[in-house]
Amino acid sequence: MAQYGLTDEVAELKARMRVFINDEVIAAEPVIEQDSDEARAKLAELKQSAKEQGLWALGHPVEIGGAGLPFM
Numbered sequence: 001m002a003q004y005g006l007t008d009e010v011a012e013l014k015a016r017m018r019v020f021i022n023d024e025v026i027a028a029e030p031v032i033e034q035d036s037d038e039a040r041a042k043l044a045e046l047k048q049s050a051k052e053q054g055l056w057a058l059g060h061p062v063e064i065g066g067a068g069l070p071f072m
Contacts, residue, residue, distance in 0.1 A: 010069070013058070020055055 006014065024046060031042045050056040060066025 013055075013069075016053065017055055020050065020053060024049060 032039045057066035058069045062068040
């Protein structure tokens with residue numbers, strides 16, 4: 001069932017994104033806020049994790065590696 005006008009697909013994606021941000025991104029903030037090689041490596045890890053979970057470039061066309069979701 002859709003929530004708040006969202007399709008079921010987008011509601012599920014929103015829930016997965018929330019888990020990713022809460023569990024991975026927020027935990028990495030102390031490292032990624034630095035200007036260091038460790039920070040750049042952590043950002044690369046987060047990027048790869050987002051890609052593996054289907055959370056990368058959601059609004060970009062599929063042809064260029066995005067998920068093809070409409071902007072709105």
